[in-house]
Amino acid sequence: xTGGETLSRATDSGVAAGVTGVVVVAHGGKSVSSEPTxxxxxxxxxxxxxxxxVRHALRGSGAVVIRPRFRLRGWNGEQAQxxxxxxxxxDGLGHRFGPVPIVLIGHSMGARAALxxxxxxxxxxxxxxAPWLPAGEPVGQLAGRRVLLVHGNADRITRPQDTWAxxxxxxxxxxxxxxxxRNADHAMLRRAVLWHSIAAEFACRAFGVRGRTGQVAEIxxxxxxxxxxxxx
Numbered sequence: 138x139t140g141g142e143t144l145s146r147a148t149d150s151g152v153a154a155g156v157t158g159v160v161v162v163a164h165g166g167k168s169v170s171s172e173p174t175x176x177x178x179x180x181x182x183x184x185x186x187x188x189x190x191v192r193h194a195l196r197g198s199g200a201v202v203i204r205p206r207f208r209l210r211g212w213n214g215e216q217a218q219x220x221x222x223x224x225x226x227x228d229g230l231g232h233r234f235g236p237v238p239i240v241l242i243g244h245s246m247g248a249r250a251a252l253x254x255x256x257x258x259x260x261x262x263x264x265x266x267a268p269w270l271p272a273g274e275p276v277g278q279l280a281g282r283r284v285l286l287v288h289g290n291a292d293r294i295t296r297p298q299d300t301w302a303x304x305x306x307x308x309x310x311x312x313x314x315x316x317x318x319r320n321a322d323h324a325m326l327r328r329a330v331l332w333h334s335i336a337a338e339f340a341c342r343a344f345g346v347r348g349r350t351g352q353v354a355e356i357x358x359x360x361x362x363x364x365x366x367x368x369x
Contacts, residue, residue, distance in 0.1 A: 248265030252278075265287070
């Protein structure tokens with residue numbers, strides 16, 4: 138990860154002590170690019186309000202929210218650099234905070250990387266938002282994890298059908314919840330408040346924190362009763 142990560146405690150009182158968990162919010166990128174990431178790229182900026190919503194929902198819980206940047210903008214085939222970056226930061230968080238549970242929330246390429254590293258022993262749950270999940274993505278690493286997959290049916294960048302196929306392959310191994318958002322685009326700008334609410338509520342449930350009331354909370358609370366996916 139770059140040195141430009143953002144680390145904030147949900148209580149807004151610093152990160153020195155009493156950390157009970159960590160949320161890692163991973164941004165998207167490109168399939169191929171050797172260009173370094175910067176703080177001002179749209180994929181990076183898009184995670185700012187989402188991370189803020191998660192942090193707000195977890196305030197007072199002792200959880201921290203970290204919003205790192207990948208070294209490069211691209212996945213770059215077998216190099217899969219974002220996977221290496223995320224694996225490295227998970228190890229670093231263990232050294233910094235000890236054996237606290239980690240929740241991964243990734244968008245697009247960041248979702249693919251997050252799902253790939255979900256087998257790390259510190260990871261308790263992982264959410265993929267508008268994920269990039271081409272055929273053949275592994276699912277074995279998801280065993281025993283809580284998994285949320287969310288895709289807008291107006292996405293023209295990554296394929297919702299690939300996400301639903303991935304969810305079906307993962308279900309025998311993990312607690313998988315799938316949500317389809319009507320008329321939502323890849324950038325999560327349409328119906329942005331709903332995207333943020335889903336991510337925040339998922340983090341709350343993963344840490345056992347009381348979240349909000351309402352439709353999203355009810356859906357995630359009853360996820361085990363729906364074997365397929367929910368439309369919002």
